[in-house]
Amino acid sequence: MSSTWTARSCRTSPSTGTGTRRPFPPPATSSWQRTPTCYAQPCSTTSPPEARTGTKVFAPTKASKRQIEVHDKTGTRYGNQGTTVFAGAANRYTDAYALRTTDGGALILFSHTHTQTDAVAHSGLQINPGKDDRAWLHDVPRTSITYTFVCNDAAIVPAKAEQPRLIGYTCARTDASGPPVAS
Helix, strand or coil: CCCCCCCEEEEECCCCCCEEEEECCCCCCCCCCCCCCCCCCCCCCCCCHHHCCCCCCCECCHHHHHHHHHHHHHHCCCHHHEEEEEEECCCCCCCCEEEECCCCCEEEEEEEEEEEEEEECCCCCCECCCCCCHHHHCCCCECEEEEEEEEEEEEEECCCCCCCEEEEEEEEEEEEECCECCC
């Protein structure tokens, strides 16, 4: 699942006012690289902590710490009665946009997609869909539910040889599915 990632921008031609897409490389002194399945959030609650913090990609910021905190809290909410695992997912929205900053760095806007799979720890337990999930799952109890999220992220890539910084993000659930509890 590893992939390299090149930022792209839509630059406006001064003469025509029309936009053209072409590669927009990050500053040469910066090491901008996408992790295999995630950005600042944990990839899996079963991964070693250093593999799921995103600290190899982003320097700590309020946004990256919040993203990690949300995933850590979600990953432990079922205690010993269930599990939550996060994973990267196919991303339909692969375009990224960059604006060069006055100091030679870049503001990068991009999307990523991830899943969250909640599962019961043993038979006899069930997950009851909440009101936000009923469009996909109705009121049918499930043994596991896989949610898909699309997130829009904003990061600053410094001109100097420093880690990029996640400065903001927002995520929305775009799907949910899972097997019903056996009757």
